[in-house]
Amino acid sequence: MSIVRPYGDTTGDGMVQLSFTLPVPHSKVAEGAAAQLATKMGLDAVLVAHSRPMGPDFTFFVVYGRTHHLVDTDAVVVVERDFPLLTPKEVNAAVKESLQRRLVVVGACIGTDAHTVGIDAILNIKGFAGEKGLEYYRELRTVNLGAQVSVPELVARAQEEQADAVLVSQVVTQRDAHLLNTREMSAAFREAYPEERRPLLVVGGPRFDESMAAELGVDRVFARGTTPGEVASFLVHRLARTDAADRESQESPA
Incomplete structure (x- = not known):
């Protein structure tokens, strides 16, 4: 098997970046809500790296955190191209x-x-x-x-x-x-x-x-x-x- 973990700052540290929008006005409370959501999704050491208001009632976030999940690339199923590329x-x-x-x-x-x-x-x-x-x-x-x-x-x-x-x-x-x-x-x-x-x-x-x-x-x-x-x-x-x-x-x- 080929097991890999996400790469952020160092090899295999499991750090990932995630973006999403919450229906709350831009504020410190909104940033806390974003960090709470990321933590509930299983991320550790969560950092709200970016937040921006999307109108008066929504906020867009980019969060950074560590996941403990591993990926087995041998188990990945994709649709491979089954025809030659022509000029x-x-x-x-x-x-x-x-x-x-x-x-x-x-x-x-x-x-x-x-x-x-x-x-x-x-x-x-x-x-x-x-x-x-x-x-x-x-x-x-x-x-x-x-x-x-x-x-x-x-x-x-x-x-x-x-x-x-x-x-x-x-x-x-x-x-x-x-x-x-x-x-x-x-x-x-x-x-x-x-x-x-x-x-x-x-x-x-x-x-x-x-x-x-x-x-x-x-x-x-x-x-x-x-x-x-x-x-x-x-x-x-x-x-x-x-x-x-x-x-x-x-x-x-x-």
């Missing part, structure tokens, strides 16, 4: 060779979500983290529907555009809105399409758990920090390979 040139070549047509991607923010920063970062040519978005890829045709798109509208547009993949970004997470919207979207596409013709369903956002794809009924979940290159590589991995295999089976003699 834009490699993506274009793979799509051209395998699909022999442009790969169509429809993207949107669904429900009441008006935050387009995520979908724009993946689709728009300006991209994200130094990578250009999918609009930059010559062999990809992207349709960005923007924000507050209803699920029926998304399904109808995907059918109209003959989409190969549908990308949905969800930033608003109050009351698990991102999960409810994703499940509604998944169910609608499965009702509207035969399984073999359904577009690839991909969702992303800062509060998604990448391991929930099957539970949400989608093909892939991308979490915070995902780049356009990762999304493009995944689409090629799943769509170009599948389409080429289907075409080969159709051309093979009986």
Whole structure:
């Protein structure tokens, strides 16, 4: 096993930093309340390192303290990337060779979500983290529907555009809105399409758990920090390979 403890000032000292907001006015009493909460959470030697009023009735805190919990990194379960990262040139070549047509991607923010920063970062040519978005890829045709798109509208547009993949970004997470919207979207596409013709369903956002794809009924979940290159590589991995295999089976003699 590989057992580790948090590092603060010295190796293995268990020191951690935690931030939160309490619904109390900024004061010494508020700082005492923050220290009490951190202590009840199991931290020792608690220090309120920072406090700031958030309007007249709320206070934001950063506290510092020691935890006695250990982490076994061998027991950590994550979703590993199971496809190679390709350059834009490699993506274009793979799509051209395998699909022999442009790969169509429809993207949107669904429900009441008006935050387009995520979908724009993946689709728009300006991209994200130094990578250009999918609009930059010559062999990809992207349709960005923007924000507050209803699920029926998304399904109808995907059918109209003959989409190969549908990308949905969800930033608003109050009351698990991102999960409810994703499940509604998944169910609608499965009702509207035969399984073999359904577009690839991909969702992303800062509060998604990448391991929930099957539970949400989608093909892939991308979490915070995902780049356009990762999304493009995944689409090629799943769509170009599948389409080429289907075409080969159709051309093979009986």
